Amino acid sequence: QQQVKQSPQSLIVQKGGISIINCAYENTAFDYFPWYQQFPGKGPALLIAIRPDVSEKKEGRFTISFNKSAKQFSLHIMDSQPGDSATYFCAASRREYGNKLVFGAGTILRVKS
Amino acid sequence: NAGVTQTPKFRILKIGQSMTLQCTQDMNHNYMYWYRQDPGMGLKLIYYSVGAGITDKGEVPNGYNVSRSTTEDFPLRLELAAPSQTSVYFCASMGNSPLHFGNGTRLTVT
Numbered sequence: 001q002q003q004v005k006q007s008p009q010s011l012i013v014q015k016g017g018i019s020i021i022n023c024a025y026e027n028t029a030f031d032y033f034p035w036y037q038q039f040p041g042k043g044p045a046l047l048i049a050i051r052p053d054v055s056e057k058k059e060g061r062f063t064i065s066f067n068k069s070a071k072q073f074s075l076h077i078m079d080s081q082p083g084d085s086a087t088y089f090c091a092a093s094r095r096e097y098g099n100k101l102v103f104g105a106g107t108i109l110r111v112k113s
Numbered sequence: 114n115a116g117v118t119q120t121p122k123f124r125i126l127k128i129g130q131s132m133t134l135q136c137t138q139d140m141n142h143n144y145m146y147w148y149r150q151d152p153g154m155g156l157k158l159i160y161y162s163v164g165a166g167i168t169d170k171g172e173v174p175n176g177y178n179v180s181r182s183t184t185e186d187f188p189l190r191l192e193l194a195a196p197s198q199t200s201v202y203f204c205a206s207m208g209n210s211p212l213h214f215g216n217g218t219r220l221t222v223t
Binding site for chain 1 (some may be wrong): 117146148153154155156157158161171203205211212214215216217
């Protein structure tokens, strides 16, 4: 059972453009939604996270938008740079610490210079 | 501060062989996890542990075993390797902080 569905599978964006990755979840008990960034040969690393009591969180060029009623959340990368080229995973869990994260399938982002 | 260390980085196994993937963390985290990553499939949880002496199955535990005798170490054992276990394996740990991953072990079973 895929509890977190992520799209698109891959994405090519021009330098300076906006990258948008979407995720949808099924379990309404989830209350912590992180995004992880993974470079080749490395483990995933936390990029940004949101809790459902807010609809948007911004950190630099990265923004999470959250729609609780639709059970969807998305990652927006503004002014995308070649250094942003990586695989991005959305995830969800029932609480922030000490619980099991369920991951989406991942999106391979390539930013063309 | 090394974080989460996984060894080996790469390994090729023949079908039916066994091996142990090592994972150690130096952050005194109680929670530790093993995930496998397959192309287009994301990360699937194999086993996890909430503290020394306590382990539990995740989403895809078949063919694997774990132990947690100390806070620092959480080895993953493959007893009879099968081609379906070809994957990249990630160990992760968590305290009162976000999940922290190691750099993975790439395993090929032929």
